[in-house]
Amino acid sequence: MRLLHTSDWHLGHRFHGRMRLEEQGAFLHWLLEQIQAHTVEVLLVAGDIFDTTTPGSRAQALYYRFLHQLAGSSCRHVVIIGGNHDSPSLLEAPREILRQLNIHVLGMVDDQLDKEIVLLPGQATEAPELLVCAVPFLRDRDIRQAGAAETLEEKGRQLRQGIQDHFQQVCQQAEQIRQEYNPQMPLVVMGHLFVAGGQTQEGDGVRELSIGGLDRIDGSSFPAGIDYLALGHLHLPQKVAGNPTRRYSGAPFAMSFSEVGQKKEVLLIDCAGREITPTPLEVPCFQPLASIRGDLSPLLEKIEALKAEERPYWLELQYEGATVIANLREQLLEAVADSQVSILRIRNRRIFDHALQQSKESETLDELSVEEVFARCLEAHQIEPSQRQGLLQAFAEIKRAVAEEDM
Structure with missing residues (x-):
């Protein structure tokens, strides 16, 4: 059986004010072609389908x-989990309508853990050939009860433990089902979360849901019986x-332009049974981006070179x-007038330095995390x-509530 793992489509995302629907539509068309060309039977989408809760x-x-x-x-089954966005x-x-098309959607946790377990039959037989634990993004309110006078560290520890326990319990039930059908x-x-040690990129939009990353769990927290772990949330492709x-x-x-x-x-x-072989499949670039930096003359020269390519570049310029x-x-x-090149961002370090010449720091708002x-x-x-610890704790609660709000 061949599967395809993808995540973090963020449909409806705006890139520095520009809508990306054409680009995203091109990706989905390409994805459909790859599913057909590689005879993919199961599609796994690990969260953040949309960029906002109100797409x-x-x-x-x-x-x-x-x-x-x-x-x-060729795709006979689709399994989709919700992400934090x-x-x-x-x-x-x-959900019930899509299930008739063999599309299984898990947007939220349920009191009954077996709802997160999906048995998929093979093509030649109705006997199950694949067992999927589809765990959606676990919100604080789903797995933890707040207590009075908790410290930020205590909340982080409880949150991590709750996430770990949830995966352990779901996988334990799945293991029982596996032993019943076919060992x-x-x-x-599938999961949508931040594993400690994961790599992010500056400005890539990955939401930190607690100050200091206290909700990150250790990679060793997942049960050993998992044959493949399909994760979403981090935007850089990587192994755990x-x-x-x-x-x-x-x-x-x-x-972000940093990518x-x-x-x-x-x-x-x-x-092939429990032998799993992942193969990366490179996604084409459907919207060319460029980030160039330097003095004015080099910037203008590089702009001319981009214009000569006659491609619709979205451009970031950093004057140094x-x-x-x-x-x-x-x-x-x-310089870009009457061309396909569009400037989306200009970062003028000299103007900023001049305005803050009495300050020892030189930083802009968009360079700082919240x-x-x-x-x-x-x-x-x-x-x-x-007084700062209490304020940081209150800030973390507000930030988490805003991130988790289901509009």
């Missing part, structure tokens, strides 16, 4: 059109602790010259160290 109608149309088109392909109720609303049946586990059968597929698009030139992938998974140029923006925008901005506020208002 627009066009983003939803992309999603449902793709699912409809799968019905005519998704609305659990929106994903689950058509050699492969067990695939170097294990080739425990992986993040990563997002299929660059989520320019980075290869994106989905994963083909071949199952020694001279303060008051009309820098106007000159750069004029935690760092809050820390700067505490410093600026000279908050006493004894």
